[in-house]
Structure formats: structure tokens, C-alpha cells
Amino acid sequence: MPYTPPPELTSLSIAEIAEMAEAQKLPPVDQWDPQETGDSEMRITADGTWYHQGDPIKRPAMVRAFSSILRREADGSFALVTPYQKLSIIVDDAPFVAVELESHGSGPDRTLAFRLNTDHLIVANADHPLRFGADKPQPYLQVRNGLEAVLARPVYYQLAELALDDAADPMGIWSAGTFFPIEGQS
The missing domain is CATH 3.10.540.10 (duf1285 like domain)
Structure with a gap:
């Protein structure tokens, strides 16, 4: 059976994205x-x-x-x-690249879903945290068991814009009930 990539994230509800992400069997x-x-x-x-x-x-x-x-x-x-x-x-860096971001909701009610360069879907949450390094301003998303995805530059900019719009103190972003601070992480 030929591979069919998942549909564009913008056409899906966050519940559909979460269901697809959960259904990915590895x-x-x-x-x-x-x-x-x-x-x-x-x-x-x-x-x-x-x-x-x-x-x-x-x-x-x-x-x-x-x-x-x-x-x-x-x-x-x-x-x-x-x-x-x-x-x-x-x-060389991270084995995956987050190439697409879909945001549903705002502030503490926001959920962020990412599509990787392998078409896997990941919802940022306590099990799949976002990490912002102090040594370089590049965010990473925990994919599974120590494997991370680096956020592609356009995805990073989209995420930064969402964080700026939220104007949280400290600076950060919410997803699926978890707050990920941007400043001061290592």
C-alpha cells in the first residue's frame, strides 16, 4: 500500500491532530x-x-x-x-526537523502541533516538551526517548510571534496545559 502523508495541519482540528499523533505506531x-x-x-x-x-x-x-x-x-x-x-x-544536531506548526487556542488554552520532516505529528506537552537552549537561540521539541526535532527557522519565527503575542512573564509559550519558558533555559 503506498504511503499517504497526513493532510495539512490547518485542515484538522486539534483533536484530530492529537488522535493522529497518538495512532503513530513505532x-x-x-x-x-x-x-x-x-x-x-x-x-x-x-x-x-x-x-x-x-x-x-x-x-x-x-x-x-x-x-x-x-x-x-x-x-x-x-x-x-x-x-x-x-x-x-x-x-550532526537533531535527527528530526519540525517543518510545520499549527496552533489552536491562545495563552494557557493553546495547543501546538508540529509536523516533522518525516511526516510524524507531535503535540507539544509535558511528554513532548519544548526546550530553548541558552547557548544558542534554537528551540527543540522532544520527540521520543531522547530524540529531538530542531524547529525549522520559519516554525521558530511563528512560535516566537505567538509567544510575543501572549506577552507572558516570564517569556514563554503554552501548549496542552504546560508552560515552556523561553528565557533562561539551558
Whole structure:
């Protein structure tokens, strides 16, 4: 069956987005402990492009498939994991990029939904927090088990505009009942 990307976020209610995000089933890579290890000869660059042996992976379906078996290791490294094999992969910044943002509501009643470059949907909440680094003004979204998405520049600007409109003190943004302060985080 061919892959059909989810519809544009603007055409969905927040309940529909949350339901789609919850329905995304991923393999239980955190439960697998394969004995065979190696190097995948793959790399994810800071802009979210996946490479194999120096060449970009041009098929989005392949990127989606590989992203579903990606795991962050206890030492901070990354690996592609199956029940039988674990292959290291280089990640320059974050393995995912949030490329679209949909905001429903305002202030404490706001819910933010993000589409990743892999078409996965994530609702920012206590389980999927936004993080704003002190060392560089780049926000990140927790995707799963130590894996993050960096917010693409247009998404970051959209998020900043929402935060400025809210004029919260301290500066920050609400989503799904959780407040994410922008200033002073590390």
C-alpha cells in the first residue's frame, strides 16, 4: 500500500491532530538489545537530510522507515536498531526537523502541533516538551526517548510571534496545559 502523508495541519482540528499523533505506531526499539553491531555509514545533517555513504537518501519513504528504528543510546550516540542488529549513525544536531506548526487556542488554552520532516505529528506537552537552549537561540521539541526535532527557522519565527503575542512573564509559550519558558533555559 503506498504511503499517504497526513493532510495539512490547518485542515484538522486539534483533536484530530492529537488522535493522529497518538495512532503513530513505532517499533519498540528501546526494548531490543541486538548482539550484532556495526556502522550504518549513514549521517543526518543539521538540516535533516539523511545520507548513506555520502549520497543523500532521496526517497522519503526510506527516511521515514529508518527514522522509525532510530534510537538514542545512553552515551548520547545514535543507532538504527532492529531485533537482530544495531548500526551506528552520525547525527550532526537533531535527527528530526519540525517543518510545520499549527496552533489552536491562545495563552494557557493553546495547543501546538508540529509536523516533522518525516511526516510524524507531535503535540507539544509535558511528554513532548519544548526546550530553548541558552547557548544558542534554537528551540527543540522532544520527540521520543531522547530524540529531538530542531524547529525549522520559519516554525521558530511563528512560535516566537505567538509567544510575543501572549506577552507572558516570564517569556514563554503554552501548549496542552504546560508552560515552556523561553528565557533562561539551558
